[in-house]
Amino acid sequence: EQRWMAFLTLKANATQSEPFAAALAAFLELRFCEEVPEHLRTGAVAIVVKAVAARTPPKKRANELTEVVEVLMRFHSNQFSFDNGTIGYDGSGGGFVDKDFYASALYAKACRMNHSCDPC
Numbered sequence: 001e002q003r004w005m006a007f008l009t010l011k012a013n014a015t016q017s018e019p020f021a022a023a024l025a026a027f028l029e030l031r032f033c034e035e036v037p038e039h040l041r042t043g044a045v046a047i048v049v050k051a052v053a054a055r056t057p058p059k060k061r062a063n064e065l066t067e068v069v070e071v072l073m074r075f076h077s078n079q080f081s082f083d084n085g086t087i088g089y090d091g092s093g094g095g096f097v098d099k100d101f102y103a104s105a106l107y108a109k110a111c112r113m114n115h116s117c118d119p120c
Contacts, residue, residue, distance in 0.1 A: 004047050007071045027106065032073035040076055044068040078106055 010027065013020035036044075048065045 001043070001047055001051075003072060003075045004051070004068060027074060030074045030078045030106070032070065032077040036069055036073060037076070040072050041069065044072055075106065080105055080107065 007027070010020060010024050014024040015021075044065060047068050
C-alpha cells in the first residue's frame with residue numbers, strides 16, 4: 001500500500017512540477033515481469049477494494065486493478081533493497097527478521113545496468 005500511495009503522490013505532483021513529471025515518466029518507462037507473484041496480486045486486490053472501489057464504478061475497477069498491479073510490479077522488478085546489517089535469519093524457521101532498518105529505492109538508470117532484458 002505504501003508503494004501505491006507513493007505512486008499516487010508522484011502522479012499528483014507531476015501535474016505541478018517538471019521534476020516530478022520527469023520522475024513519473026521515468027517510472028512509467030520501467031519494464032516489469034508479466035508473471036505476477038501471488039502476494040503482489042493479493043496486495044493489489046486489497047488496494048483496489050480499500051482505496052479505489054469507493055470512488056470507481058464497477059466496470060472500471062478491472063482497469064484500476066491492472067494499473068495497481070503494473071505499478072507494484074514496476075517496484076517489484078526494479079527496486080534495490082538496503083539494510084544496515086541487522087537483517088538476519090531468526091533461527092526458528094520463520095525466515096529473515098528486520099531488526100532495525102530496511103528500505104528500498106528505484107534508480108531508473110541503475111536498474112538497467114548489467115541487467116537482463118527480461119526483468120523476470
